[in-house]
Amino acid sequence: MRAIWAVAALDLSVWLRSRWAVAAALLPPLGMAVLVGLLTVSVGQQPVALVVEGRGQLASRLATLYEQDEDAYLLSVLDRRTAEQALRDQRVAAVILIPADFDERARSGDGRVVLELNNVDIDVSDDIRRAAARSVAELDAPQLGLLGELHGPTEGILLPSPYRIAIAERDLRDTNVEFLQYQVVPILIMVVIGVGTLSSATLAARERERGTTRLLLMAPPRRAALVAGKLLGGLLATAAVLVPLLVIGAAAGVLSPPLAHWPALLALLAATAAMASGLGILIGLAVRRPRVVTMLSLNTAIVLFFLGGGFTTVAFMPDWLQALSGLVPTSYAIDALRQALFYPDLLGFGRDLAVICGFAVVSAGLGTAALARSLGRA
Amino acid sequence: MSGLRVAWAAARLELQLMARDRLFVALTILAAVSFVAMVSLFGLTGSRAPMALIDEDGGPQAKAFVSAMDRAHHSFRLRPMSRQEADALLAQGRLVGSITIPAGFSERVTKGQTVALDVRLDNVNVDLSNDVQRALPAAIVIFGRESGFPGLRAQVEEHDVVNHDTEYIPYLAVSALALDAFVVAAALGALAVAREWEGRTLKFWQMSPARPASLLAGKLLATGAVSAAALVAAVAFIGLVFGVWPVAPFALAGTLLACVVIFGCVGAWLGSVLRRTAPVVPLAFGLVLPLYMDSGALEPTRFDGDPIWIIAHGTPLYYAVGVLEWAFHGLQVTPEPILVDMAVLVGFAVAAVLATRGALRRSRA
Numbered sequence: 001m002r003a004i005w006a007v008a009a010l011d012l013s014v015w016l017r018s019r020w021a022v023a024a025a026l027l028p029p030l031g032m033a034v035l036v037g038l039l040t041v042s043v044g045q046q047p048v049a050l051v052v053e054g055r056g057q058l059a060s061r062l063a064t065l066y067e068q069d070e071d072a073y074l075l076s077v078l079d080r081r082t083a084e085q086a087l088r089d090q091r092v093a094a095v096i097l098i099p100a101d102f103d104e105r106a107r108s109g110d111g112r113v114v115l116e117l118n119n120v121d122i123d124v125s126d127d128i129r130r131a132a133a134r135s136v137a138e139l140d141a142p143q144l145g146l147l148g149e150l151h152g153p154t155e156g157i158l159l160p161s162p163y164r165i166a167i168a169e170r171d172l173r174d175t176n177v178e179f180l181q182y183q184v185v186p187i188l189i190m191v192v193i194g195v196g197t198l199s200s201a202t203l204a205a206r207e208r209e210r211g212t213t214r215l216l217l218m219a220p221p222r223r224a225a226l227v228a229g230k231l232l233g234g235l236l237a238t239a240a241v242l243v244p245l246l247v248i249g250a251a252a253g254v255l256s257p258p259l260a261h262w263p264a265l266l267a268l269l270a271a272t273a274a275m276a277s278g279l280g281i282l283i284g285l286a287v288r289r290p291r292v293v294t295m296l297s298l299n300t301a302i303v304l305f306f307l308g309g310g311f312t313t314v315a316f317m318p319d320w321l322q323a324l325s326g327l328v329p330t331s332y333a334i335d336a337l338r339q340a341l342f343y344p345d346l347l348g349f350g351r352d353l354a355v356i357c358g359f360a361v362v363s364a365g366l367g368t369a370a371l372a373r374s375l376g377r378a
Numbered sequence: 379m380s381g382l383r384v385a386w387a388a389a390r391l392e393l394q395l396m397a398r399d400r401l402f403v404a405l406t407i408l409a410a411v412s413f414v415a416m417v418s419l420f421g422l423t424g425s426r427a428p429m430a431l432i433d434e435d436g437g438p439q440a441k442a443f444v445s446a447m448d449r450a451h452h453s454f455r456l457r458p459m460s461r462q463e464a465d466a467l468l469a470q471g472r473l474v475g476s477i478t479i480p481a482g483f484s485e486r487v488t489k490g491q492t493v494a495l496d497v498r499l500d501n502v503n504v505d506l507s508n509d510v511q512r513a514l515p516a517a518i519v520i521f522g523r524e525s526g527f528p529g530l531r532a533q534v535e536e537h538d539v540v541n542h543d544t545e546y547i548p549y550l551a552v553s554a555l556a557l558d559a560f561v562v563a564a565a566l567g568a569l570a571v572a573r574e575w576e577g578r579t580l581k582f583w584q585m586s587p588a589r590p591a592s593l594l595a596g597k598l599l600a601t602g603a604v605s606a607a608a609l610v611a612a613v614a615f616i617g618l619v620f621g622v623w624p625v626a627p628f629a630l631a632g633t634l635l636a637c638v639v640i641f642g643c644v645g646a647w648l649g650s651v652l653r654r655t656a657p658v659v660p661l662a663f664g665l666v667l668p669l670y671m672d673s674g675a676l677e678p679t680r681f682d683g684d685p686i687w688i689i690a691h692g693t694p695l696y697y698a699v700g701v702l703e704w705a706f707h708g709l710q711v712t713p714e715p716i717l718v719d720m721a722v723l724v725g726f727a728v729a730a731v732l733a734t735r736g737a738l739r740r741s742r743a
Contacts, residue, residue, distance in 0.1 A: 020657040027657075027664025034668035047681050062532065071508060074683075087539070090680035090713045102532075111532035118539040120709045121677045122546050123424040126451040129536070130512035133451075136532045137515040144515040153494035161492045162529030163522040165443070167514055168494045171501040172468070179505045287401075291569075291656040295405040298660055302409065306416040313503070315472045316422040322472075335471060342502050347469060 007229025011203050012236045018202070024294050025198040026241065028302070029190045032311075036183040046128050048073045049083035049092045056103025058111065058139070063098055065135040065145075072131035084116075093118050094128045137163065173343070181254055185341055186310040186334045188245065188255075192269055193330065194301040195241045196276025197283065198294065200234035204284025204371065205293045227368045234277030235270070242269060261340045264349055268340065271356040272333045278363030285370045304330040329359040381595075384588040388596025389603075392570055396604060399569075406565045406659055407608040410558040414612055417554040417675075418620075421547035425452040427510055430464035430476035437484025439525075446521035447477075453513030468498060474506050475499040477514075487525075544707045548622040552706045553675035555612055556698040559637035560644075560666045561659070562608045566601035567645025568658040575653035591735055598642045598734075605638045622706055629720070630705035633698055636723040640694050643730035647737045666695075673699045678711040694726040 015021060052063045067075060078086065083095045097114040105111045115132050119125040137144040141161040143153075151157070153168035246269075249255035257265055280297060287293050305311070307321075308330025314322055325331045336352035396403050433440055447454050457473075464476040478496040486493050497514065501507040522530050571594075574580040583590050613630070617623045624630040645662070652658060672679065672686060673695035679687045690696040700712035700719040712719055 020652070020654055024657040024660035027660050028667070031664035031667035035671045047683070058531065072512065088713075090678050093678075093681050106531040109528070109531055112535045113532060115534050115536045116539070117536060118678075119543055120540055120703075120711055121549065121681075122452070122543045124677050124681065125538075125543065126425060126453070127509070127512070129451045129534075130453065130509065130516045132534050133516035133519045134512045136534055137519045139532055140530055141518075144518060146511055158492060158494055162527055163518045164487045164490065164492050164527060165518045165521065166492055166494045167497050167518075169497045169499055169511070171499050171507075173501050179503065182503045182505075289402075291658070292399075292402045292405065294656045295402055295409065295659055298663065299405055299409050299412070302416070302663075303412065306419055311416065312419045312423050313474075313506070315428045315474060316426070317419065318422075321419075338471070338502065 003225040004229040004232060007226055008232035008236055011230060011233025012240065014206070015199050015203060015233070015237045016240065021198065021202050021294075022241070024298075025195040026191070028298060029187050029194055032190060032305075033184055033187050036187065036311075037180065045070075045072065045074045046094070046124055046131075047076070047092045048128060049076050049078045049086050049095045051078060051080045051083045051095060051097045053080070053100040054098045054102035055100070058106045059098045059102040062102070062113065062135065062139050065138050066096060066132075069131060069135060072127065072134075087116060087118060090118065093121075093124050094132075096132060141166075143167075182338075182342070183311075184254060185337060186305070186308075188242070188249075188269070189272060189308070189330055189333050189337060190301060190305040190310060191245060192238055192242060192272045192333075193276045193304055194297070196234055196238040196273045197280040197301055198297040199237035200230070200277040200280025200367070201284035201287075201293045201297045202280075202290065203233060203237075204230065204281045205287065205290060206284075224372075227371050230281065230371060231274070231277050231364055231368060234280055235273050238273040238276065242273070255341065257341045258344065261346065264346055264353070265337070265340045268333065268336050268349075268353055268356065271353060271360045272329075275329055275356060275360035275363050278360065278365070278367035281367030281371055282363070285367075285374050304328055307331065308334050310334055329356055332356050381589060381592040384592035385596035385599060388593045389600040390596075392597045392600035393603075395573065396566070396600065402569070403566070403604065407562055407604075407611070409659065409663070410561040410608065411612050411615060413557060413561070414551050414554040414615060415619075417550050417557075418547045421550040423506070424546040426455040427453065427474040427506060427513075428455045428457060428472070429510070430467065430473050431456040431458045432461050432464055432476060432478040433458065434481040435479050435483040439484035439487040440479045442525065443479065443483075443517070443521045446524065447513075447517040450513050450517035450520060453509065453516070464498075468500055471500065471502070473500065475510055540709065544709060548616070548620045549703070549707065549709075550675065551616045551620055552622065552702050553670075553673070553699045555609065555616070555634070555702055556637060556673060556695050557666055557670045557675070558612050559605070559609055559634060559698070560641045560669075560695065561662050563602065563605040563638045563641035564645035564648060564662045564666075565659045566605055567598055567642035568649035568652065568662070569645075569655050570597040570601050571646045571649030572652055572655045572658060573649075575649070576655055594646065594734065598646060601645075602638045602642050605642065606634070609634050609638070616706075624706045625708050626705040629701060629716075632720065633701040633705060633723065636720075636727045637694070637698050639727040640723070640730045643727075643734040646734045650737050669693050669695050672696070674703075674711050675699055680713050694723055697722045697726070 050063065050066050052059060086092045087095050095116040099112065099114060102111050113136055117125055117128060141163050142148055143159050143161060143166050153166050158166055246255060283296050284293055287296055307325050307328045309325060314325050314331060317325060332352040332355045336349050339346060339349050431444065444456065447456060467473045468476060476498045480493065483493050499507055499510060523533060583593055672690045673693060679690045679696060697719040701716060703709045703711045704716050710716065
């Protein structure tokens with residue numbers, strides 16, 4: 001045990017002293033975190049101008065519906081000329097115009113709300129189209145608004161609607177998870193994979209490059225202890241980065257699982273780190289040159305992160321890509337992480353953890369076998 | 379010794395050195411090109427939420443409503459299945475939600491009665507939840523209007539600035555080219571300079587009668603050529619996989635060339651600061667990701683408000699994305715005219731070259 005710990009502690013101190021190596025492991029996930037933070041500005045509210053030229057009751061009611069939809073719009077109420085200029089300047093993505101004759105035409109069933117839309121970006125455009133249509137629907141069927149969906153038919157209140165359809169919405173969770181929280185949390189997995197892989201790979205490659213492997217063999221501890229120490233060193237390097245992030249995340253409220261979920265969460269992160277360390281040892285032994293090791297570790301971490309659903313939702317991927325994602329350990333890690341953080345129970349968590357542990361056993365086993373063999377050939 | 383001959387000799391040497399470091403160069407290019415594919419994965423979540431459809435009715439009105447949902451602004455990818463299957467997939471997070479059309483739907487709607495749809499939603503992600511919560515009423519409006527139900531007083535009349543919608547993934551993939559240019563050109567440029575520090579060959583530059591600027595120009599010419607080849611591969615990938623080809627190929631070529639020059643010089647500066655080759659690419663990736671977001675990659679930056687839009691003007695990525703979207707899709711995603719975007723890019727390229735010369739002089743001093 002002392003020998004294992006000694007090897008691990010040495011590797012950890014070497015790695016921590018390599019500032020560029022630590023930076024190389026941390027910068028991509030940190031960049032990704034900033035990217036996701038900026039992403040929250042893009043999704044959600046869209047800048048829209050509202051022009052109300054109608055003076056009647058219906059026009060006023062419709063304008064109120066648009067103004068109250070604060071989740072959909074960053075709304076500015078403007079006159080027509082200013083609004084059209086804002087559209088040309090791209091200060092708004094759309095202009096919603098309630099024309100002067102709205103009430104008169106609405107009484108004959110032909111009320112028109114004019115949507116002038118800058119549709120350069122289909123994601124923004126579709127958001128605005130949906131929201132604009134919903135407000136129009138609410139004018140004739142108030143139960144089609146969000147409150148109606150959540151507290152209407154689900155609570156036994158079904159009002160007649162000219163559209164003849166009402167929505168009884170039941171949400172799986174008591175509260176929504178904010179987009180920032182949902183997207184940032186998987187970056188923890190990217191940190192674990194990136195740091196675990198790169199630290200183990202760099203340290204393994206370093207021994208070969210500097211020829212210090214023979215010195216290790218001349219030391220009293222057995223080969224098994226050396227190999228175990230190397231693996232533990234990678235885990236400790238990951239923990240050195242991860243633990244402060246967990247503390248900061250918990251203090252900031254970004255990581256706030258139910259108390260009973262913390263042991264499961266820590267077990268998940270430890271298993272993922274073990275898997276990454278084993279993978280890193282394999283990379284370091286296969287490649288050896290520091291900059292190639294860095295590149296390959298970075299590529300591996302990015303591919304695993306994306307295919308695992310770190311930047312998107314797996315359910316949206318095509319079937320063949322979902323199948324591929326099922327072969328990637330990070331998909332289980334990210335699923336389990338979200339389950340532990342955002343759901344009241346740990347449904348499916350055990351299976352995900354078992355899969356990660358399986359991958360960890362395989363990668364750590366292969367990594368240590370390769371390291372033992374390279375020590376034997378030194 | 380003629381500066382051009384020196385530059386050419388330096389370029390040939392750099393190409394030979396890169397040939398010996400093939401794996402690193404290939405991995406750098408792979409990282410950048412694969413980012414195009416990865417970014418497109420994000421585009422998938424912009425539309426067509428996977429929803430289970432449990433149609434217990436099957437009548438004409440039910441079919442009409444399903445058709446309306448299919449046409450509700452790219453909102454749903456409906457998958458017919460049973461209740462049990464839907465519940466299982468929902469619990470696993472493989473669906474965003476489920477919609478049940480109850481038995482008797484068609485008959486009751488035909489009689490003028492109101493029918494409640496049972497909608498179950500995995501509201502783990504507020505963005506996805508909002509999309510579905512807005513899309514369902516939009517589908518209902520389409521259904522009501524097309525069915526000619528009485529009592530519907532208003533509808534939306536849409537006028538689009540652009541005469542066609544551009545699918546989100548091709549939009550994203552094009553903007554990712556700017557990110558590719560940054561990573562590849564900056565990484566190779568930094569590698570070319572940092573290698574001189576690591577190999578302690580920079581002192582030979584000082585002893586050489588050749589001007590260091592010519593040597594540097596030659597190195598960056600070589601890295602630029604390789605970067606350009608990588609970008610051609612990325613453009614081909616976009617064309618072959620997404621079926622998107624540029625409508626203004628010369629503007630595209632000019633923009634990518636300017637990006638290679640700018641980011642190659644940025645890389646050279648990075649290399650002279652870092653003086654090590656290993657952290658070059660992770661640093662480039664870490665820097666470019668937030669810059670990429672602020673460049674209008676996902677939507678016109680002007681939509682994000684004044685502060686973000688103003689900050690975006692400080693990076694060439696903003697102008698590059700503006701020209702690239704125009705070159706591929708004919709879209710204007712910046713309020714500035716395209717010619718202004720192009721001119722500013724050229725200005726950035728000139729400034730980058732001058733800054734690199736200055737940094738090199740200070741490194742030697």
